[in-house]
Amino acid sequence: MLVDQGNKVAEQELDLAPLDEMLDEFAEEHGALIPIMQRTQGIYGYLPQAALRRISERTGAPLSQLYGVATFYAQFSLKPKGRHTVDLCDGTACHVRGMPQIVTALENDLGVKAGDTTEDGRVTLQVVFCLGSCALAPVAVIDGQIVGRLSPQKAVQLVRKLD
Numbered sequence: 001m002l003v004d005q006g007n008k009v010a011e012q013e014l015d016l017a018p019l020d021e022m023l024d025e026f027a028e029e030h031g032a033l034i035p036i037m038q039r040t041q042g043i044y045g046y047l048p049q050a051a052l053r054r055i056s057e058r059t060g061a062p063l064s065q066l067y068g069v070a071t072f073y074a075q076f077s078l079k080p081k082g083r084h085t086v087d088l089c090d091g092t093a094c095h096v097r098g099m100p101q102i103v104t105a106l107e108n109d110l111g112v113k114a115g116d117t118t119e120d121g122r123v124t125l126q127v128v129f130c131l132g133s134c135a136l137a138p139v140a141v142i143d144g145q146i147v148g149r150l151s152p153q154k155a156v157q158l159v160r161k162l163d
């Protein structure tokens, strides 16, 4: 797995004590990988490599299995998230009402591809599928708040306002 240099430095400094404490709670439980990974993401905000290695050592689960779980479930992230999260819905209703143009406008304005975080750590841009608010399509969730009837211009304006 490729990681950038800054990420490597952060990984070396990772404090594994809270992770070890949490793993102690699961010492008697087998097959609790998903709750363990959810708690780990709760501690660090994402799943650092060093944490996954420690989970593998302590549970006996192969590292490849942990990466498989981490990449299969959208709730898990292998990269640190930005201060703000922008989830753009590209489900059917949002797609036909113009989400692809909104994704492109934000990618161009932020200089990142969907799925990535801006270099300054300000915004993580993600594409998700059906947020359950199709009547408001096209829809985004910005820092947990649903925003509907977006246009490329409106989306860019809203995201520029995030500090």
Ligand code: FES
Pocket: 089, 090, 091, 092, 093, 094, 095, 129, 130, 131, 132, 133, 134, 135, 137, 139
């Ligand atoms: S398709 Fe976007 S909210 Fe349902």
